[in-house]
Each structure stands twice: as C-alpha cells, then as structure tokens.
Amino acid sequence: MQDKYFDQSKLNTVKRLPKRGAYDKASIYGVLDDHFLCHISWEDAGQPFMIPTAFGRVEDKLYIHGSSKSRMLSMLTDGRPLCLVVTHLDGLVLARSVFHHSMNYRSAVIYGHAQKVEGDEKMEALRVITEQIIPGRWEEARLPNAIEMKATMVLAIEINTASAKIRTGPPSDDAPDYDLPIWAGIVPVRKGYDVPMHDPAMKTNLPIAQSALEIVKKYQ
Template sequence: MSNDDFTPTERTRIRRLAKRAVWDREAVYGVLDAGLACHVGYVIEGQPYVTPTAYARIGDRVLWHGSSASRMLRQVAQGVPVCFTVSLLDGLVHARSGFHSSFNYRSVMAFGTAEEVTGAAEKTAALEAIVERITPGRWADLRPLNGQELKATKVLSLRLEEVACKIREGGPNDDEEDYALPIWAGEVPIRLVLGEPVEDARLAPGIARPAYLKDVRLG
C-alpha cells in the first residue's frame, strides 16, 4: 500500500473474502462520493442506535446533520464513538447454488469519534455541501438560512482515519463442478433512475424548472 492508503486496524481488517478489501484512499472516497445516504451507529446508555441520514464528504471528513433537539445527536456530539457506513447495491449475482449467490456492492465503514461543527460559517458550509452533493447548483437558488434554522440544526463531522472498504463486482464464483449444471447464472444489474419532476401544488405561476435538475446525483 502507498503512504496515502488507509491502514488496516484490528477493527477494519477484512477477514472474510479479504480479496475484496480496498485500502486506496481515492477509491474509498469514490465510494463515499457515489452515495446519498449513510447510517450512523452508536451506543448510548447501553442501547444501540442506527440513524439513516444524508451526508457529504469534504476532504478527509464526512458530515451529517439532524435536529438540535435530538437527544441522540446531543450525546454523539459530546464524544460518543460512532460507526459510519455507506452501502451501494450494484447488482444481484445469481450463482448455480444458493451458497454462492451474492450481491455486487460497494461499501465503506468508518470508526471514530464525531465532532460537532459549531461555527455559523462552518455549519452553513457543511449544509451547503450536503445540498450540493445531491443537486449541484441548488444552494444558490435557495432562500438563505436564518439564525433560527442554524440554531435548530446540529452538524457532526467525522475524520476518515480508521476505515474499511469492500467491493464486489463481476459474475458468480461457482464451485468448478457446478459450471456444468443446466442452471442459469449471471448478474442482474441494479441502477437508480430519476423520475420526471413533479411540481409542488403551490408553485407560483411562471416558475420554470431549473436546469440543474438534470444534474441530480444518483451515485
């Protein structure tokens, strides 16, 4: 591995199907940049929780947000260790046996302690990154955030240091003797597809669809 690769730790070392492990930093960033939603896991007062939310990556950090009134987010902001995960499903792999049937996927898991983003400018930049991650060009079209909205929103940041990435691609890997069986095998690709935009029922007359809608990110 190069000096810029992620280094496996006891928690991130891939033991099952280690050939699928990816430690190259840019490849890991590529998976994160292709996702739209993450899951953040943590334990509070002995109880495990997993929260799905939107996120963005800025440099070597991932950022996500939620309500300032959230008890769980308040606890996480105080230094609770988290597990941040992103999973992308790319295909159904149909092998000649159930044992070897699988998914094609890209996944990232990151461990660490989240930090709260507190400065107004920094919070605004993080929220802009999340909006722009989904629809580039949208932020400039929106009403600016007001002070109450910033106060009501908590933004958390996690530095990408202890990271594991695993990718599967290609067709089935059957047992050699199974290739002669009269059973169909192969991959069914999975792709996200944009639907036609639906106008808000209270959209003011004369407002045209913005050109940036064609740039909505799907991975």
C-alpha cells in the same frame, strides 16, 4: 500532506473475503462520494442506536446535520466512538448454486467520532451536504437564516480508520456446477432518478430547476 491510505488496524481489517477489502483513500472516497445516504451507529449504556442520514464529505471529514433538539445526534456530541456505513447495491448475482448467490456492492465502513460544528464552518458544512445530495441546488434555494441555523445541529465526523469492500463481476460457482442446466448471471440494480414532479402548491409556472434536470440527466 495527507496520507493516501488509512492505517490498517484490527478494527478496519476486512476478515471475510479479504480480496474484496480496500484501505486506500481513493477507493473509500470513491464509495462515499457516489452517495449521500449513510447509516450511523453508536451505543449508549450498552444499547446500540442507528439512524439513516445524509452526509457530505470534504477531505477526511464527513458532515451530518439534524435538528438542534435531536436526542440522537446529541448523544454523539461527546465524541463517543461511532460507526458509519455507506452501501451501494449494484446488482443481484445469480449463481447456479444457492450457496454462491451474492450481490455486487460497494460499501465503506468508517470508524470515527463526531464533534459539533459552529460559525462559518457550519454554513459551509450545510452547503457541502446539500451539494453532495444534489449539485447546484445550494445556489438556487433560499439560504438558511439565523433562526434556521440555530434550529440546526451540524456534526463533523473525523475518520479514525476506514475500509471499503467491493464486489463486481459475474457469479463464481464450484467447477462441477457449471454443467448444470441453470441460468446464471447478474440482475443490475437500476440507478438514478425519474422525471421531477412540480410542487402542486407552486404559485407561478416556473421551469424545473436546473439542479433537478441535471441530476436526472447524470444517470440516464
């Protein structure tokens, strides 16, 4: 059985505004599963590197992929420490004072390390990543062949520690500022997708894929 919490260590303890911090897997996986874009950083000879990339999650494992020739991903295959962050921006928080302006957001910070994935798990990892981006698409598209699998590198990220930081709700101003004639509130960030666009190179008049229709509907 898996633990429900990540161990709280010096590394993953939210120091600023600790009431916004969460260490339970439900909160952290909630932030991860509602997205598919992460930023990953690591260092090489004292130089930090970072890439934005898609990911997929299964249990305590995150999968990422890229080209077999990627010098970036190759650096991670030796298991060096990495930091992975997923950030949702939910709203601009407009307070009466500039100082108390903020954002509503949900972010998860993962500390871990990666290792190369091969064989059956590699194909399954690609399915997981694809399904995290757009559920149902894996069943619609032509699956990877041997040459494409060889050209693709897949890494599994084992989570060592993790934390989530979440802010929700209206602004919080200093008491005297509530008397100021300044509007305060939230400007919510719009989520979701617009109407799918056909590839102009389509040879026949196919209806828009079910996966595309459903992901648009999901956020309507």
